[in-house]
Amino acid sequence: MEIRLLKYFVAIAEEGTVSKAAEVLHITQPTLSRQLRELETQLDTELFTRDKNRLRLTQAGLFLKSRATEILELSDRTEQEFQSQRRQLFSGHISIGCIEADNSDTMSLMLEEFIADYPEVTFNIYTGTSDEIVDRIDKGLLDLAILLEPINTDKYHKIILPRVERWGLLVSDESFLADSKTIKPDDLTGIPLIISGRSEVQSLLSNWANKPVEAMNVIGNFNLIFNVISLVERQVGSAIGIEGAPTYTSGTKFIPFEPTMKTNCVLAWRKERETSPVVREFIRYFREAFEKC
Incomplete structure (x- = not known):
């Protein structure tokens, strides 16, 4: 019965x-x-x-x-x-790296669900650039991380997260560009730009604009965009970034690129490195949530 x-x-x-x-x-x-x-x-x-x-x-x-x-x-x-x-049965510790992106809250939501199911688990979150986080994964200081493409993940297993990150220009509310709906390559001509120091991001920008970064009016580089928000507010320059970064302030405005420039975030962990049962279970949560999306 x-x-x-x-x-x-x-x-x-x-x-x-x-x-x-x-x-x-x-x-x-x-x-x-x-x-x-x-x-x-x-x-x-x-x-x-x-x-x-x-x-x-x-x-x-x-x-x-x-x-x-x-x-x-x-x-x-x-x-x-x-x-x-x-x-x-599950207790232990997870060390997680996470870039500043719209997908940052994806990690938070998954971690919230996981801790609710396994309250004995503790965690540590390290925030930094993709390059910094990759270095810490390689050294064994992090178990896994959410990284922003473009990035070379040949050494890592990865799960592509479905929410796409859209790139554009962060400008001051007082900028003459603030009323623009989109930013096209020609709109960057003569504009003082502050861009990521990562070569992968610079190549992505160069391909979108169809000209080398050296031909643009780049006045500075950054690793975390948080460090240049005040410069954008004061119209020292406009910053290339992604939509929804948690550090943007009310004195700035994000304007997307046209044609659209998009990349994905990925959950990544080292190949050929044994993971703990807790980390494997956390990865399983991501697989069930996103690999069938």
């Missing part, structure tokens, strides 16, 4: 009608009626009689309800005990 059928039977017995039980169980009334007939056929016994607009348990139905309630309580308690035991 299936647990599912017992749950259906108890719901009907408690609600008194098939229609109300179907609402509680979130299934259709014909489906529930069919399941009840199937149960009565299996037992070769009538479980209910109709009394006006309600169903009343027969003697056999009363006996089954008593046993079914015990069975369902035992089933629920056993499942809860296994879940509790599974959580207790």
